[in-house]
Amino acid sequence: TLTTLEPGESALYFPADKKIELRSISDNVLSAWREGKFVIRDQRLEDIFKELSRxxxxxxxxxxxxxxxxxxxxxxxxxxxxxxxxxMLxxxxxxxxxxxxQANGPDKVLIY
Structure with a gap:
């Protein structure tokens, strides 16, 4: 499925459903990223941890x-x-x- 993003939009892909969901992004979310802040808006823990991994x-x-x-x-x-x-979470x-x-490589975090 092809989707065209307009300024101020983001796309979320859900592999299980093979669906794409478009969402609007406020300017403060974009500026927060540039200012060293991570803005979480109704995000899944798995997606949050992907960003935190980086x-x-x-x-x-x-x-x-x-x-x-x-x-x-x-x-x-x-x-x-x-x-x-x-x-906090x-x-x-x-x-x-x-x-x-870990002595070599990234530390490991087990969530249970």
Whole structure:
């Protein structure tokens, strides 16, 4: 399926349904990214962790697959540690995590 994005739009692809959903992006979301902030708007935990993986050079693994679909809204400054982000997310969701530091390569975070 081909989709053309207009300025101020984003596309989300859902592989299970093979559907694309268009969403409008406010200017503050775009400027937040340039200012070192991560803006979360009703995003799945799995998608949040994909972005955080790039920011913090960590790998997230889900032990409980249902946790992937938990949704969150909020703002995170890039200067916030990954440990603090995980603690904040845990305040509103029922999950645990374990961080394993790696000598070579990214640290591993198990979500369960």
């Amino acid at each position: 920011w913090y050079d960590v790998e997230f693994t889900f032990e409980d697959e249902k946790l992937r679909d938990y949704r969150f809204t909020g703002n995170i400054k890039k200067s916030t540690t990954v440990q603090h982000v995980l603690k 845990r305040l509103t969701a029922d999950f645990e995590y374990r961080i394993t530091e």
